[in-house]
Amino acid sequence: MTSDNIYGGLEGGGTKFVCMVGSSPQNILEEVRFPTTIPRETIQQAVNFFKRCADNTRLSAIGVASFGPLDLDKNSPTYGHITTTPKPGWSHTDMISKLHQALGIPIIFEHDVSASAFGEYYWNPQNRQKEPLVYFTIGTGIGAGIILNSRPVHGLLHIEAGHMHIPHDRKADPYSGNCPFHSDCFEGLACGPAMKQRWGQPAENLPEDHPAWNLEATYIALAMSNVIFTLSPKRIVLGGGVMQHEALFSMIRQKVLKLLNNYIQSSDILERIDDFIVPPFLGNRSGVLGAIALARVEIEEKKNN
Amino acid sequence: MTSDNIYGGLEGGGTKFVCMVGSSPQNILEEVRFPTTIPRETIQQAVNFFKRCADNTRLSAIGVASFGPLDLDKNSPTYGHITTTPKPGWSHTDMISKLHQALGIPIIFEHDVSASAFGEYYWNPQNRQKEPLVYFTIGTGIGAGIILNSRPVHGLLHIEAGHMHIPHDRKADPYSGNCPFHSDCFEGLACGPAMKQRWGQPAENLPEDHPAWNLEATYIALAMSNVIFTLSPKRIVLGGGVMQHEALFSMIRQKVLKLLNNYIQSSDILERIDDFIVPPFLGNRSGVLGAIALARVEIEEKKNN
Numbered sequence: 125m126t127s128d129n130i131y132g133g134l135e136g137g138g139t140k141f142v143c144m145v146g147s148s149p150q151n152i153l154e155e156v157r158f159p160t161t162i163p164r165e166t167i168q169q170a171v172n173f174f175k176r177c178a179d180n181t182r183l184s185a186i187g188v189a190s191f192g193p194l195d196l197d198k199n200s201p202t203y204g205h206i207t208t209t210p211k212p213g214w215s216h217t218d219m220i221s222k223l224h225q226a227l228g229i230p231i232i233f234e235h236d237v238s239a240s241a242f243g244e245y246y247w248n249p250q251n252r253q254k255e256p257l258v259y260f261t262i263g264t265g266i267g268a269g270i271i272l273n274s275r276p277v278h279g280l281l282h283i284e285a286g287h288m289h290i291p292h293d294r295k296a297d298p299y300s301g302n303c304p305f306h307s308d309c310f311e312g313l314a315c316g317p318a319m320k321q322r323w324g325q326p327a328e329n330l331p332e333d334h335p336a337w338n339l340e341a342t343y344i345a346l347a348m349s350n351v352i353f354t355l356s357p358k359r360i361v362l363g364g365g366v367m368q369h370e371a372l373f374s375m376i377r378q379k380v381l382k383l384l385n386n387y388i389q390s391s392d393i394l395e396r397i398d399d400f401i402v403p404p405f406l407g408n409r410s411g412v413l414g415a416i417a418l419a420r421v422e423i424e425e426k427k428n429n
Numbered sequence: 430m431t432s433d434n435i436y437g438g439l440e441g442g443g444t445k446f447v448c449m450v451g452s453s454p455q456n457i458l459e460e461v462r463f464p465t466t467i468p469r470e471t472i473q474q475a476v477n478f479f480k481r482c483a484d485n486t487r488l489s490a491i492g493v494a495s496f497g498p499l500d501l502d503k504n505s506p507t508y509g510h511i512t513t514t515p516k517p518g519w520s521h522t523d524m525i526s527k528l529h530q531a532l533g534i535p536i537i538f539e540h541d542v543s544a545s546a547f548g549e550y551y552w553n554p555q556n557r558q559k560e561p562l563v564y565f566t567i568g569t570g571i572g573a574g575i576i577l578n579s580r581p582v583h584g585l586l587h588i589e590a591g592h593m594h595i596p597h598d599r600k601a602d603p604y605s606g607n608c609p610f611h612s613d614c615f616e617g618l619a620c621g622p623a624m625k626q627r628w629g630q631p632a633e634n635l636p637e638d639h640p641a642w643n644l645e646a647t648y649i650a651l652a653m654s655n656v657i658f659t660l661s662p663k664r665i666v667l668g669g670g671v672m673q674h675e676a677l678f679s680m681i682r683q684k685v686l687k688l689l690n691n692y693i694q695s696s697d698i699l700e701r702i703d704d705f706i707v708p709p710f711l712g713n714r715s716g717v718l719g720a721i722a723l724a725r726v727e728i729e730e731k732k733n734n
Contacts, residue, residue: 279661356584
């Protein structure tokens, strides 16, 4: 039975790698986390983990969800590579060949945030009816993934919705933004490091009644209303470190309603916004469980064709 | 042969209706235009046109592309209706039942801008490789449609990307915007009537060297860079009355490159932006030819299943 197949999932982030083996969120057999150091070392650690697991369990495929930018074009000679990342040592890193050589099973490659979006879509049965589904991670950076027609959306490159330009009232917020490319884009104004730089202390230390949270909710609401106008999603999932501050959710929802100003006449927004902008179903495991989901659908699809 | 089938297309706009019968842009058999007055009268004119055509030619289906907001949910009792439009007399208008009753053939219903996007996608062979494809009409209002997986994207409702919030430098442009819902959203700042109100004369009267065009290009470029970040389209088509001012295209392209600031490392943008942001292949007939294309794919799909 397909549902008994065991898959690997790798979430390769800028600070840590998470590797997992299992069939579903309810059936995780192994899980390890280790820091992201240099490619040779970190990738070898992942290879060792999956090889060890494969000695005990037949793995059908591995999903690799990597920080980007990535080459996702299957016809490109550098498919499966990280391209030009600012992260020292990681530009032009082949993320999949060593795994493939060591294990000889299909490797499915995806952008980490798209994999998180897919994890949320695939493992939460409710979300199968919620396309387009948009997932944002708001933390060290701001990333986004979109699920449509049961798969992550790929265009020219991956989704980079963290870099959209939103109104920035410099009187109310003189902070100039920290994006090295666009200064005060959404990420430049609202990512965790921007909060830290603006207020002189890390977001997690800011008290509940600090004005930081209202400003943060304003920027996130502006970006989410833009996403609603541009894509008409049926659900928005907000994850990442900054969103650990749970009070943000109700502030964002109220501000989104105000920004839309009844223009979008949908009861899903007007009456059920608590169920429209939501935290991740999978907590902080959306990425690695998304990688496993991508491996699973790849194998199931092959079987059905 | 399917390609010889004849279809009807109706583009129902706020100021005029365009009705067409044919099989493709190269084979248009009949075309009429008449002003949008009251629903009973205007819809009857369309019914009369298609009935007359059906006396001479077998019509396989009719695509109806209507101004919105629309009910596009096939399971809804008001499917095929315009919902709550500010246009006097047109709220809650059934756009398809009379046509269906009179002709007894399938009627395919779509939002006018999504139909335009589909027309550009379907009839321009190049665009079949250009998904996601985004189409904007910038004129009396600003509307958008997205094609992905060979079809217009439908979410909760239709795409309303004209209403996204973009930076508005009130020092450089004190005009407060004319959107009744959001004041200075993209449409509120950049639609034709906003240009007229800001500068005291209609856009088409403004000379080539008037600062209006630089400001207009700035707003359009901000919105397009947001669309590029959010959706990573492979092509953006800009149509509508304001875009008749051809000099806007090169100004917008330059400003988009500046806004992206090399963050999107794709040669399609960095080296070939003239081929990335383009005018409509179908001129001002994208909507009605899109309606015909929608009718055609509906019938061809039924045949193949």
